[in-house]
């Protein structure tokens with residue numbers, strides 16, 4: 001069974017982007033961690049581990065590659081069984097894996113239904129099934145933490161002032177340059193999921209948050225020209241996501257359990 005002096009952390013979708021930066025930030029921490037770097041594709045995961053060895057060569061914290069596709073129940077179950085048999089507990093679960101297929105729909109690579117259903121399967125159902133599966137291991141921890149990577153409450157923002165696109169002229173079809181509606185719907189639903197897990201796990205002492213990393217430069221949306229659009233919109237480095245997630249793991253946001261936290265504020269206030 002795993003040692004008690006190291007926190008055991010599992011990060012989904014950690015071969016690249018914000019997930020990779022979360023693993024890196026934890027490995028470089030002065031606190032002790034064993035981190036499961038989860039990747040749906042083992043080859044991509046191996047490359048991420050090699051990259052970590054180059055970028056963070058002198059760390060004493062440990063990282064282990066684990067295959068985990070959040071849309072594949074067998075894969076989730078196998079990952080659970082591995083952590084269960086080797087560590088016997090999990091201190092921190094970070095549901096980071098996520099995807100946006102809005103541009104794939106716009107580019108004619110999938111139907112509108114596929115675009116919505118795939119986004120829901122990955123971003124919402126995936127996070128829920130992973131959490132449901134790993135809760136028994138979280139309950140074995142003396143300080144369990146459950147994190148979802150969400151946006152600030154997109155519904156609140158949309159209702160108040162926010163839309164990522166300007167008003168559209170009358171007529172059909174509507175040509176939206178930076179389309180993210182399926183993605184935004186899933187992330188708004190993910191806030192509901194966070195609130196529900198917070199409610200359900202209160203008596204168990206599990207601390208639950210959504211963490212909004214801000215607009216960051218990653219391959220979310222498919223990379224390529226979408227990445228250029230993110231750049232034009234002032235997206236920050238993915239490492240900012242790693243830093244805020246680490247601060248939640250290390251207790252800086254313990255006064256805001258059950259909230260969506262971000263460097264720009266907290267929802268609900």
Ligand SMILES: NC(=O)c1ccc[n+]([C@@H]2O[C@H](COP(=O)([O-])OP(=O)(O)OC[C@H]3O[C@@H](n4cnc5c(N)ncnc54)[C@H](OP(=O)(O)O)[C@@H]3O)[C@@H](O)[C@H]2O)c1
Pocket residue numbers: 012013014015016017018019039040041044068069070071095096097098099122126149150151212213214215216217218219220221235
């Ligand atoms: N970038 C932003 O501005 C921003 C803002 C707010 C929230 N977020 C959230 O941050 C999280 C990380 O996104 P990112 O920006 O770092 O994007 P990214 O660079 O595209 O990384 C997404 C990660 O999720 C993985 N993934 C996708 N589908 C998966 C599946 N079915 N099973 C397991 N892993 C899967 C990807 O694996 P592959 O490499 O195999 O595709 C990749 O490792 C997402 O939840 C996203 O919604 C991002």
